[in-house]
Each structure stands twice: as C-alpha cells, then as structure tokens.
Amino acid sequence: MKRAEAFLIPLAAVAAAMLVFGLFCAALGVNPFAVYASIYRAGFGSWYSWQNTLVRASPLLLTGLCTAIPVRAGVIVIGNEGAVVMGGMGAIAAGLATLSWTPWLSLGAMSAAAMLCGGVWIASSVALQHYRGVSAVISGLLLSYIAIATMDQLIEGPLRDPSSLNNPATYPLTADHRLGSFSGTHVHHGLIFGLIACVLAWFLIEKTSFGFAVKIAGGNVRAARLAGLPVGRLVMTAGFLGGAAAGLAGMIEVAAVHGRANESLNAGYGYTGILVAFLARHNPALVILVALFVGGLSASGGMLQRAHDLPDATIAVLQGILFLFILLSDTVYGRLRARMDGGAKTVAAAV
Amino acid sequence: MTARFTRREAMALAGATALGLRSPAAEHLTLGFLYNGPKNDLGYNQSHAEGRLALKGMPQVRTVEEASVPETVAAEESMRDMIFQDGAAAVFATSFGYYDPFTIDMARENPGVQFFHCGGLYDEARHPKNIGIYFGFIDEVEFLSGMLAGMATKTGKIGFVAAKPIPQVLRNINSFTLGARSVNPSVTTKVVFTGDWVLPVREAEASSSLADQGIDVLTGHTGSPRVIVQTAERRGVFGCGYQFDQSSMAPRGFLSGAEWAWGTVYLRVAKLIGEGKSVTSGTIPRRLTGTLKDEFCKLSPFGPSVREQARRRVADAKQAILNGRLDIYRGPLRTNEGRIAVPAGKVLKIEDVELDKMDYLVEGVQGSARG
Numbered sequence: 001m002k003r004a005e006a007f008l009i010p011l012a013a014v015a016a017a018m019l020v021f022g023l024f025c026a027a028l029g030v031n032p033f034a035v036y037a038s039i040y041r042a043g044f045g046s047w048y049s050w051q052n053t054l055v056r057a058s059p060l061l062l063t064g065l066c067t068a069i070p071v072r073a074g075v076i077v078i079g080n081e082g083a084v085v086m087g088g089m090g091a092i093a094a095g096l097a098t099l100s101w102t103p104w105l106s107l108g109a110m111s112a113a114a115m116l117c118g119g120v121w122i123a124s125s126v127a128l129q130h131y132r133g134v135s136a137v138i139s140g141l142l143l144s145y146i147a148i149a150t151m152d153q154l155i156e157g158p159l160r161d162p163s164s165l166n167n168p169a170t171y172p173l174t175a176d177h178r179l180g181s182f183s184g185t186h187v188h189h190g191l192i193f194g195l196i197a198c199v200l201a202w203f204l205i206e207k208t209s210f211g212f213a214v215k216i217a218g219g220n221v222r223a224a225r226l227a228g229l230p231v232g233r234l235v236m237t238a239g240f241l242g243g244a245a246a247g248l249a250g251m252i253e254v255a256a257v258h259g260r261a262n263e264s265l266n267a268g269y270g271y272t273g274i275l276v277a278f279l280a281r282h283n284p285a286l287v288i289l290v291a292l293f294v295g296g297l298s299a300s301g302g303m304l305q306r307a308h309d310l311p312d313a314t315i316a317v318l319q320g321i322l323f324l325f326i327l328l329s330d331t332v333y334g335r336l337r338a339r340m341d342g343g344a345k346t347v348a349a350a351v
Numbered sequence: 352m353t354a355r356f357t358r359r360e361a362m363a364l365a366g367a368t369a370l371g372l373r374s375p376a377a378e379h380l381t382l383g384f385l386y387n388g389p390k391n392d393l394g395y396n397q398s399h400a401e402g403r404l405a406l407k408g409m410p411q412v413r414t415v416e417e418a419s420v421p422e423t424v425a426a427e428e429s430m431r432d433m434i435f436q437d438g439a440a441a442v443f444a445t446s447f448g449y450y451d452p453f454t455i456d457m458a459r460e461n462p463g464v465q466f467f468h469c470g471g472l473y474d475e476a477r478h479p480k481n482i483g484i485y486f487g488f489i490d491e492v493e494f495l496s497g498m499l500a501g502m503a504t505k506t507g508k509i510g511f512v513a514a515k516p517i518p519q520v521l522r523n524i525n526s527f528t529l530g531a532r533s534v535n536p537s538v539t540t541k542v543v544f545t546g547d548w549v550l551p552v553r554e555a556e557a558s559s560s561l562a563d564q565g566i567d568v569l570t571g572h573t574g575s576p577r578v579i580v581q582t583a584e585r586r587g588v589f590g591c592g593y594q595f596d597q598s599s600m601a602p603r604g605f606l607s608g609a610e611w612a613w614g615t616v617y618l619r620v621a622k623l624i625g626e627g628k629s630v631t632s633g634t635i636p637r638r639l640t641g642t643l644k645d646e647f648c649k650l651s652p653f654g655p656s657v658r659e660q661a662r663r664r665v666a667d668a669k670q671a672i673l674n675g676r677l678d679i680y681r682g683p684l685r686t687n688e689g690r691i692a693v694p695a696g697k698v699l700k701i702e703d704v705e706l707d708k709m710d711y712l713v714e715g716v717q718g719s720a721r722g
Binding site: 168 | 389390415416417418419420421422424428431433436437448450472515518519547722
C-alpha cells in the first residue's frame with residue numbers, strides 16, 4: 001500500500017495540476033491539448049528538443065540536491081540561489097587564479113572552490129537553525145540576497161574586467177579552461193557533473209550507514225540523540241553537501257556557459273531547484289527524472305509563446321500550479337491508506 | 352532504430368525548411384525577436400516589442416518573439432528554436448547580455464543567418480561576420496527632458512533613481528542634468544542607485560525617500576521607470592519617464608521623457624534583408640546607430656502640466672539639436688569632483704566613442720559615479 005501511495009499521490013497531484021493548467025489555457029482561449037502537444041514536442045519530441053531539455057536540466061540536477069539532501073536531515077533549505085551565486089564566484093576566483101595550470105587541474109580547483117563556497121553558505125544557514133533556532137527557510141532566503149549583493153559588489157568592483165562597460169563582468173577564462181560540449185551536440189559537459197552528483201547522493205542517502213543516520217536524525221532528533229548519533233555533525237554535513245551541489249551548479253554556469261561571472265549567475269536555477277526537490281520527494285535518484293521533466297517544461301516555454309501566443313509567464317504558472325499541488329498532496333499521505341484500510345475492514349465486517 | 356539528429360543534420364534539416372520557405376509560392380521573411388523581460392513592462396522590453404510592431408505594414412515579413420528570455424543558455428536555445436523551428440532568416444537579440452557568448456556562438460554556428468544585437472561591442476578580429484550591431488544615442492532627448500524638469504522644479508532639486516553606475520546610465524544622468532541646468536543653473540540632481548535593472552520595491556522606496564528630501568521632479572533609468580513615475584504622481588511631484596511612454600502612470604504630473612523608437616531600425620533592417628542584403632556581405636552596415644535626428648529615439652508626448660512657454664522652449668532646443676547648433680557635451684564641463692571632463696572649447700559629439708567610457712557625474716549631480 002505504501003508503495004502504491006508513493007507512486008499514486010504524486011501522479012495524481014501532477015494530473016490535477018495539468019487539469020488546472022489546462023483550464024488556465026482554455027481561459028486564455030488556447031486549446032489545452034494543443035499546448036500539451038507543444039510542450040511534448042518542444043521538450044521531449046526529438047533529439048533536437050532533448051538537447052534543449054538536457055541543457056536546461058543540467059543546473060537543476062545540482063540545485064535540486066541542494067534542497068533534497070538537507071531535508072533528509074530535517075532541515076528545509078531554500079537558499080539554493082545564494083549557493084549557486086557563491087559557488088560561481090568561488091569558481092571564477094579559483095579559475096582566474098589558476099589560468100597558468102593545466103586545464104583539468106584548473107577545472108578541478110574551480111569545482112573544489114565552488115563546492116566549498118556553496119557548501120559553507122548553506123551549512124551556515126543550517127547551523128543557524130540547528131544551533132541557534134533561526135529558521136533555515138528565513139536565513140537561507142536572506143543569505144541569498146546577501147550572496148547576490150556580494151556578487152554584484154565583486155563584479156562591479158574588485159573582480160571587474162574594465163572592458164565590460166555596460167554589462168559588468170569578471171575577466172574571462174581562456175577557451176581551454178572552459179567545459180566543452182559533447183561532440184555533435186550543444187549539451188555541455190556540466191550535465192555529467194549533475195548526473196554523477198545525483199547518483200552519488202542517492203547511494204549516500206539510501207545505501208550507507210551515514211545516510212541511514214541522516215534519515216534518523218531527520219525523522220526524529222530525540223531518537224537519534226538517544227541512539228547516540230552525532231546529530232549536529234550529520235545535519236551540518238547534509239547541509240554542506242547540498243550547498244556543495246548548488247555551488248557546483250554555479251561553477252558549471254561559469255565554466256560551461258558564460259566563461260566568466262556576471263549577474264546572470266542569479267538566473268533562478270536555485271529557486272527552480274526547490275521545486276525539483278519537492279517534486280522528487282527529496283529522493284536524489286528521482287531528482288534526475290524531475291530535473292529532466294522541469295527542464296523540458298522550460299525548454300517548451302519559447303514555443304508556447306511563438307506558436308500559441310501565450311504569455312511569457314505561462315511555464316512559470318504551470319510550475320507554480322505543480323508546486324502547489326505537490327505541497328497539497330503531502331497532506332494526503334497516510335490518509336489514503338487509512339481510508340482504504342478502513343474500507344477493507346468494513347467490507348470484512350460485512351462479510 | 353531511433354532517429355538521432357546530430358547538430359549538423361539538424362542544421363541541414365533546418366536549411367531544407369528554409370529553402371522551402373524561400374520557394375516562390377511562399378515568399379516569407381521570418382524575423383525573430385528576443386526580449387529579456389515582459390513585453391508589457393512599459394520600459395526597455397516594451398520599447399523593442401513596439402518597435403517590432405512597425406513591421407506589421409510589411410506583409411511579406413513574419414515575426415516571432417519570445418519575452419522574458421534570461422541571459423543564459425536559454426537565450427541560445429531560443430535563437431536556435433527560432434532558426435530551426437520557425438526558419439528565421441535574422442534574429443534580433445535586444446538585451447545587452449545576450450551578446451557574449453550567446454549571440455556570438457549562435458552566429459558562428461549558423462553562418463547563413465543574420466544576427467542583430469542591440470548595443471554589443473563588436474570585435475572585428477574575433478567575432479563572426481554575420482553579426483550586426485544597432486544602438487541609439489538618447490542623450491539629446493534626455494537633455495530635452497531635463498530642460499522640462501529644470502523649468503518645472505520650484506525647489507531646484509531633481510531626483511534620479513538609477514540601476515547601476517555604468518556608462519550608459521551615467522550618460523543619461525549627466526545629459527538630463529545638463530538639460531535642467533541649461534534652463535536653471537542652480538538645479539541639482541540627487542542620484543540613488545538601486546543596484547539592479549528591475550527592483551520595483553527598491554525603486555519605489557528610493558523615489559519616496561527622494562520626495563521626502565524636498566525633490567519635486569523625479570526620473571530614473573532602470574529597466575522600466577514606471578514605478579518611479581508612479582511614485583512621483585502619488586507623492587504629488589512631477590515625473591519624467593524613460594525607455595517608453597510612461598504618461599499613463601502619471602496623468603497629472605507627467606512632464607515627458609526620453610523613449611526609444613526601435614521601429615525605425617527594425618523597418619530599415621527588414622527592408623534591407625528583404626532586398627537580399629546582408630551584414631555578412633557588408634551590404635547592411637555592421638554598426639547601425641542613430642540619434643534623435645535619425646529617429647532612433649524621441650520625446651514622449653508632453654503631460655498636461657507642461658506650459659506653452661516650456662513647450663516652445665523645448666521645441667526650439669530640439670530644432671537647434673537637429674540643426675547641429677546645440678551640443679550636449681561641450682567644454683568646459685566639470686565633474687562633480689571638480690575634475691575637468693571636457694576642456695573649454697572642446698565639443699564631444701554624442702557619437703564620440705570617448706563618451707562610451709563615461710565614468711563621472713557632472714557638476715550639479717549629487718552622488719558618486721562608483722555607485
């Protein structure tokens with residue numbers, strides 16, 4: 001029953017969201033079925049559209065983990081955007097400092113710096129909650145603003161390339177110090193980082209004693225303490241790992257997309273990551289599927305504008321409705337089972 | 352076996368589609384437009400979206416557009432979709448941040464398509480030949496708008512809410528202030544930087560706090576100063592717009608504003624492309640820039656509180672600019688830190704590249720060019 005529930009409830013939530021979104025489209029005078037067909041074609045219909053989807057899913061794999069991992073330790077993290085930004089800044093600083101190194105070593109330094117920056121960023125908001133009782137939701141959100149302001153300050157000040165007149169940015173990385181694309185496609189290598197991170201995170205949470213301990217700490221702190229688990233360390237590690245993933249997303253933006261850091265680091269991947277984690281019910285393996293799904297949705301946003309003349313916010317509306325239904329569906333868990341079990345008992349009594 | 356398309360195959364396919372479109376039966380020219388924000392922002396993005404509407408009169412031209420395209424891989428994907436799915440022969444990337452690396456990469460990937468970017472810094476040595484740059488110099492219109500502010504103010508204090516201290520913004524603050532001081536030399540402009548292009552709440556707060564400080568004309572340079580003009584109206588002070596006509600935000604206190612007229616550019620480029628010309632072959636200019644005279648920008652309609660005398664004075668100044676008798680940046684021009692920016696006797700025409708690097712605020716502006 002539990003298994004069926006874990007499968008049926010999210011599916012029902014997605015179906016309900018699609019129904020409401022369909023009504024939204026109909027209200028705008030557009031045939032909802034045509035819209036869904038377009039979403040499918042533009043996001044998943046061909047290898048061409050899959051490339052678009054993969055490119056867009058790539059950062060979401062990592063920002064999704066930023067919420068998904070700490071939640072397992074009982075902390076809701078929504079400061080993903082800040083971690084992406086700080087990771088990106090760490091990456092460009094390390095990248096520019098290591099331009100004389102062999103490219104792969106430099107990229108390694110960039111990754112390490114990005115993970116450190118993102119990890120410390122999220123861990124600090126987790127620490128505020130765990131040790132000082134300040135909600136990580138609030139502190140994470142506020143820390144994101146601080147991260148964005150810090151980035152603006154850095155790219156308009158000490159790290160600014162003076163030739164970037166009307167679009168302040170740092171100095172660029174050289175071409176060989178950037179991440180390339182898979183040959184014959186426009187999907188960059190950042191995708192690999194995300195996929196590996198999701199698989200590793202899944203293994204860590206589901207298959208190791210560390211993951212087991214994290215889940216106990218997240219499920220019942222008192223029980224975890226009674227069992228002698230180092231709750232503080234577990235929670236902080238989970239926070240750090242989540243932040244490190246988001247920081248890596250920032251590094252990929254810098255190394256694979258922009259080749260430098262500018263204000264586009266703050267492009268909302270962190271916020272979309274929250275949606276991805278909740279849709280995936282914080283399961284790192286499912287984060288892969290959901291990131292592809294959400295990536296495909298954003299890939300189709302353009303076609304909805306061009307082919308159906310729908311507003312540019314349409315995909316954001318769909319994502320919002322989805323998020324709402326997923327959150328709502330969280331309250332149904334257990335009840336469905338109770339009702340069905342209750343029903344079975346009544347039937348048994350009647351017999 | 353599944354059908355797998357490599358990029359090259361996809362391009363070949365797109366090429367075939369484009370050929371189909373060029374067949375005599377359907378002589379259509381498809382142009383793609385990308386905007387960074389919503390099309391109805393009463394600001395920069397709407398100025399481009401309205402410019403596109405100028406092409407409605409050309410029946411052979413079909414336009415496709417995408418709004419709220421961030422300056423990330425999304426920009427690249429949108430351009431690619433317009434080319435491959437809609438057969439666009441040219442793409443107009445209207446936001447500054449689309450240029451490097453997205454427009455450059457896409458131009459390299461699609462040598463048969465023409466790319467027009469608003470404001471990019473083209474580098475002959477490194478950038479592909481199928482990129483054209485277009486931009487307008489709006490300083491003169493800011494000057495005229497500033498004149499209206501200078502005539503309207505009673506306290507002699509003007510407020511300017513600006514996004515970032517970059518050259519383009521500094522130019523507007525300076526030319527607006529120079530305009531105001533040309534009619535009333537005692538006027539000062541107080542500048543507040545918000546730090547980003549679209550921060551409506553902070554723009555409203557800054558506007559309100561400026562009004563608290565005795566400022567009686569408000570203007571600004573953000574993605575869309577609609578909130579600034581709206582706050583001006585609410586606080587009972589005059590407002591000057593920018594980017595687009597914001598008169599609807601302040602039915603009483605709106606003076607005027609400098610707005611873009613991109614339709615001029617889009618019409619001209621569309622006609623040239625329709626005639627088979629291209630930026631690649633050099634038959635369309637690599638850099639297409641213009642001023643008030645070229646109708647790349649214009650003054651918004653006057654608000655009801657602008658008196659006849661002020662209208663005449665601005666009309667005269669406009670005529671002087673059009674005749675080349677009035678230059679905005681003429682020496683001696685001092686910065687607000689006492690440095691000489693333009694020495695006496697020297698005139699900088701507004702197309703002068705030296706102005707593209709502006710890093711100062713002129714005398715009369717209260718604020719720092721470093722934000």
